[in-house]
Amino acid sequence: MPTALNLVNVTLEYPDGDSTLKALDNVNLKVDAGQFLSLVGPSGSGKSSLLAVAATLVRPTSGLVIIDGADATALKPAQSDVLRRESVGIVFQQPNLLASLTAVEQLIISDHLRGKSLKTAKGKALELLDVVGLSTSANKRPHQLSGGQRQRVNIARALMGDPKVLLVDEPTAALDHERSETIVCLLRKVTDDFTVATIMVTHDTEFVPITDAVATMRDGKLSAMERIPA
Ligand code: ADP
Numbered sequence: 001m002p003t004a005l006n007l008v009n010v011t012l013e014y015p016d017g018d019s020t021l022k023a024l025d026n027v028n029l030k031v032d033a034g035q036f037l038s039l040v041g042p043s044g045s046g047k048s049s050l051l052a053v054a055a056t057l058v059r060p061t062s063g064l065v066i067i068d069g070a071d072a073t074a075l076k077p078a079q080s081d082v083l084r085r086e087s088v089g090i091v092f093q094q095p096n097l098l099a100s101l102t103a104v105e106q107l108i109i110s111d112h113l114r115g116k117s118l119k120t121a122k123g124k125a126l127e128l129l130d131v132v133g134l135s136t137s138a139n140k141r142p143h144q145l146s147g148g149q150r151q152r153v154n155i156a157r158a159l160m161g162d163p164k165v166l167l168v169d170e171p172t173a174a175l176d177h178e179r180s181e182t183i184v185c186l187l188r189k190v191t192d193d194f195t196v197a198t199i200m201v202t203h204d205t206e207f208v209p210i211t212d213a214v215a216t217m218r219d220g221k222l223s224a225m226e227r228i229p230a
């Protein structure tokens with residue numbers, strides 16, 4: 001499978017008093033289309049920073065961020081916004097759904113930004129809600145959904161743009177064990193069905209075997225990726 005995401009010698013520094021803090025220290029990482037990677041490591045080790053850089057939300061101090069063959073660090077901000085909309089799906093811990101919109105509307109509004117017609121967007125939104133097991137909840141608003149269901153809406157929304165790369169930060173942090181497992185299994189399924197390159201930051205090492213490989217962050221440095229035996 002082709003490489004969907006390639007981080008090359010990525011360093012991210014933040015000002016820290018008189019010196020700088022290296023949130024990412026010369027990170028190299030390749031994730032192929034259809035590959036599901038777990039990213040683990042202690043709090044403060046740089047996991048969310050890695051996702052933010054891979055999502056082109058934060059520009060690294062140095063290094064390359066290549067998404068679907070395009071180097072995001074060489075693009076002007078407006079162009080990298082387009083690359084993100086077209087190629088990256090983002091799922092954060094808190095679903096950040098809009099309180100007044102139904103599940104299907106949450107998805108449609110994200111596609112509206114891509115300039116798709118309402119009819120196309122609605123058809124696709126309903127299909128994706130079906131994929132995540134929410135076909136009967138399309139017209140429910142966030143307060144009518146459980147935490148696990150809201151996270152599934154969040155995942156469906158991230159898939160609206162047919163991303164090549166799916167970045168997921170601690171998706172199960174607010175969920176009980178059974179719902180957490182459902183979410184990780186769903187991420188496994190969408191990684192396979194949509195041949196997307198998925199990185200999931202997780203504390204729950206028990207779910208790592210559902211993924212293809214694991215890498216560990218420590219003080220901004222990324223370990224070599226370890227394959228999970230099938
Ligand atoms: P993790 O997700 O593994 O807990 P983070 O990527 O959030 O780690 O943070 C890595 C390091 O970078 C931490 O020391 C954190 O305090 C620092 N950091 C993260 N974001 C910022 C920021 N916007 N400004 C300054 N320092 C930051």
Ligand code: MG
Binds near residue numbers: 047049
């Ligand atoms: Mg984090």
